[in-house]
Amino acid sequence: MIVADGLSKSFGDNVAVDNLSFEIHPGQVTGFLGPNGAGKSTTMRMIMGLDHPKSGTVTVNGRPYHSLPWPLREVGALLEASAIHPGRSAYNHLLTMAQTNAIPKARVNEVLELVGLSHVARRRVGKFSLGMGQRLGIAVALLGDPGVMLFDEPVNGLDPEGIRWVRNLLRSFAAEGRTVFVSSHLMSEMALTADHLLVIGKGKLIADTPVADFIAQSSRQFVRVRTPDPLSLTRSIERAGGTVIEESDGALAVTGLEAAEIGDIAASQQVALHELSLQSASLEEAFMEITGSSVEFRAETGAETGAR
Amino acid sequence: MTPASSPVDRVPPGHYGFLGALKSEWTKLRSLRSTALSIATMFVLTIGIGALVSAARASRYANHGFKSGFDPTRVSLTGLLFGQLAIGVLGVLVITAEHSTGTIRSTLSAIPRRPVVLAAKVVTLGFVALVVSEAVCFVAFFVGQAIIAASAPHATLSTPGALRSIVGGGLYLTVLALLALGLGTLIRHTAGAITAFVGILLILPLILQSLPSSYIAAIGKYLPANIGIAMMSPSTLPDSFSAWTGFALLSAYAAVALLVGGWTMVKRDA
Ligand SMILES: Nc1ncnc2c1ncn2[C@@H]1O[C@H](COP(=O)(O)OP(=O)(O)O)[C@@H](O)[C@H]1O
Ligand SMILES: [Mg+2]
Numbered sequence: 001m002i003v004a005d006g007l008s009k010s011f012g013d014n015v016a017v018d019n020l021s022f023e024i025h026p027g028q029v030t031g032f033l034g035p036n037g038a039g040k041s042t043t044m045r046m047i048m049g050l051d052h053p054k055s056g057t058v059t060v061n062g063r064p065y066h067s068l069p070w071p072l073r074e075v076g077a078l079l080e081a082s083a084i085h086p087g088r089s090a091y092n093h094l095l096t097m098a099q100t101n102a103i104p105k106a107r108v109n110e111v112l113e114l115v116g117l118s119h120v121a122r123r124r125v126g127k128f129s130l131g132m133g134q135r136l137g138i139a140v141a142l143l144g145d146p147g148v149m150l151f152d153e154p155v156n157g158l159d160p161e162g163i164r165w166v167r168n169l170l171r172s173f174a175a176e177g178r179t180v181f182v183s184s185h186l187m188s189e190m191a192l193t194a195d196h197l198l199v200i201g202k203g204k205l206i207a208d209t210p211v212a213d214f215i216a217q218s219s220r221q222f223v224r225v226r227t228p229d230p231l232s233l234t235r236s237i238e239r240a241g242g243t244v245i246e247e248s249d250g251a252l253a254v255t256g257l258e259a260a261e262i263g264d265i266a267a268s269q270q271v272a273l274h275e276l277s278l279q280s281a282s283l284e285e286a287f288m289e290i291t292g293s294s295v296e297f298r299a300e301t302g303a304e305t306g307a308r
Numbered sequence: 309m310t311p312a313s314s315p316v317d318r319v320p321p322g323h324y325g326f327l328g329a330l331k332s333e334w335t336k337l338r339s340l341r342s343t344a345l346s347i348a349t350m351f352v353l354t355i356g357i358g359a360l361v362s363a364a365r366a367s368r369y370a371n372h373g374f375k376s377g378f379d380p381t382r383v384s385l386t387g388l389l390f391g392q393l394a395i396g397v398l399g400v401l402v403i404t405a406e407h408s409t410g411t412i413r414s415t416l417s418a419i420p421r422r423p424v425v426l427a428a429k430v431v432t433l434g435f436v437a438l439v440v441s442e443a444v445c446f447v448a449f450f451v452g453q454a455i456i457a458a459s460a461p462h463a464t465l466s467t468p469g470a471l472r473s474i475v476g477g478g479l480y481l482t483v484l485a486l487l488a489l490g491l492g493t494l495i496r497h498t499a500g501a502i503t504a505f506v507g508i509l510l511i512l513p514l515i516l517q518s519l520p521s522s523y524i525a526a527i528g529k530y531l532p533a534n535i536g537i538a539m540m541s542p543s544t545l546p547d548s549f550s551a552w553t554g555f556a557l558l559s560a561y562a563a564v565a566l567l568v569g570g571w572t573m574v575k576r577d578a
Pocket of ligand 1: 011014015016034035036037038039041042043
């Protein structure tokens with residue numbers, strides 16, 4: 001359980017996190033979604049007590065991070081930037097961490113096994129590939145077998161197989177009853193991994209909602225219609241309460257009416273239809289729209305209905 | 309909530325603390341090549357230059373009659389003035405390498421109370437620096453005396469002031485390592501902290517030389533480099549603190565650097 005209350009942080013004049021309040025519950029994957037620079041990493045560092053908030057508080061299991069009796073046994077974190085000395089071996093890095101929280105050496109070998117790095121445990125971390133580095137970061141997070149886990153962009157730089165591995169791992173942690181908080185700037189990734197979403201843009205909370213609801217609310221569906229007589233059909237559709245936007249290739253993007261209704265109107269007007277199809281804006285578009293970061297994108301596709 | 313098979317399940321009573329931090333710092337120090345490298349550099353510089361200077365001074369003593377002011381103990385320890393740079397690098401890196409590599413975030417996620425981390429670094433570095441510094445001073449002394457003995461009067465451990473100079477030289481290096489750690493904690497950047505360290509030891513004396521001589525006499529003895537010379541000299545030098553007063557003063561410098569560094573460590577973002 002992580003609880004933030006009015007969390008804010010500025011770097012100079014730049015407001016990175018702006019009055020964030022949220023609760024992150026155990027037993028589910030909570031996605032932390034926002035475009036680059038939205039303040040996700042800063043928020044995670046504040047949860048860990050690494051960055052000091054300008055105002056507000058954040059607690060883990062009811063305590064500020066710095067007063068957890070055995071931090072690594074309660075919270076495991078994979079931070080965005082590497083936090084490992086490249087000159088040290090994977091085993092030694094894990095050992096330095098384990099020793100601080102009285103975690104037995106056997107557990108170091110156990111987590112190395114878990115992430116599949118046993119065979120390179122004695123190799124210097126600087127020689128690791130990006131994927132191996134991420135695996136080591138996950139081993140660090142698992143070290144204290146914590147009930148709360150933070151992952152900042154864990155799939156960055158991973159190949160599709162690695163991405164699937166991380167996704168399944170996060171889902172299994174949540175299924176075990178742990179609190180799993182994972183950030184990403186990719187809506188598509190969150191749609192596959194998360195149960196619940198916190199969406200932020202420019203440091204502000206935009207949505208705190210189950211993933212399914214977010215997708216339903218934010219998806220823009222429209223009906224694409226092609227006809228040799230767009231002018232008269234547009235008039236009829238608008239009379240029936242629909243909204244029409246002409247796409248660049250002459251097709252009509254219609255919102256406010258079902259496909260069947262449009263078909264009926266066309267039939268009653270005796271207008272030929274060459275296409276009548278239901279389109280949904282992709283998740284990525286929905287997310288861009290909600291975080292307001294892609295004005296150009298909307299103009300380009302013409303799928304925007306101007307409803308917002 | 310967590311799998312029952314895990315050895316981590318048995319959460320010990322109490323909370324994390326200094327002992328675990330010490331173990332971790334010891335593992336950190338011994339698991340990096342830079343540690344062995346800077347210690348090896350310190351040995352080579354201190355003993356090698358000590359041997360060269362010993363040979364040169366002893367030969368001038370024998371062949372050219374440069375007898376006044378010849379102190380075999382002092383001569384054999386001359387290499388310390390070079391070895392001190394290597395131990396400064398070691399002290400700086402103990403903290404700046406954590407910042408440059410991001411390791412500090414791992415460290416503070418495990419030990420969120422930052423003064424505990426710094427204190428563990430002070431004890432670990434202090435211990436390692438003390439052992440290697442005393443070792444290097446004794447070796448430099450014996451190597452130097454073996455060379456000097458061939459052509460000039462040499463010192464033994466029972467020569468008045470000799471033992472105190474050797475031990476003093478080792479303590480000087482040890483405190484310098486801690487001063488370097490304090491500078492590193494304050495400055496965070498490796499190059500910046502090493503520059504500050506070198507500036508204090510080598511540049512400050514040069515600046516002082518450009519001042520009127522009355523200032524040199526009054527201020528000179530406060531400089532860490534001059535305190536070092538006092539600490540490794542068998543007799544008390546003119547315009548200089550005694551070895552032990554100098555040691556106390558230098559320790560105070562290191563303590564101030566560590567306290568200010570520690571304060572900024574607590575206040576700043578990691
Ligand atoms: N250490 C820092 N110093 C100055 N500005 C920072 C620092 N860390 C983050 N920022 C700024 O804060 C904002 C949020 O950054 P960040 O938390 O990294 O976003 P995200 O992780 O969502 O991409 C950005 O504008 C970024 O430039
Ligand atoms: Mg980030």
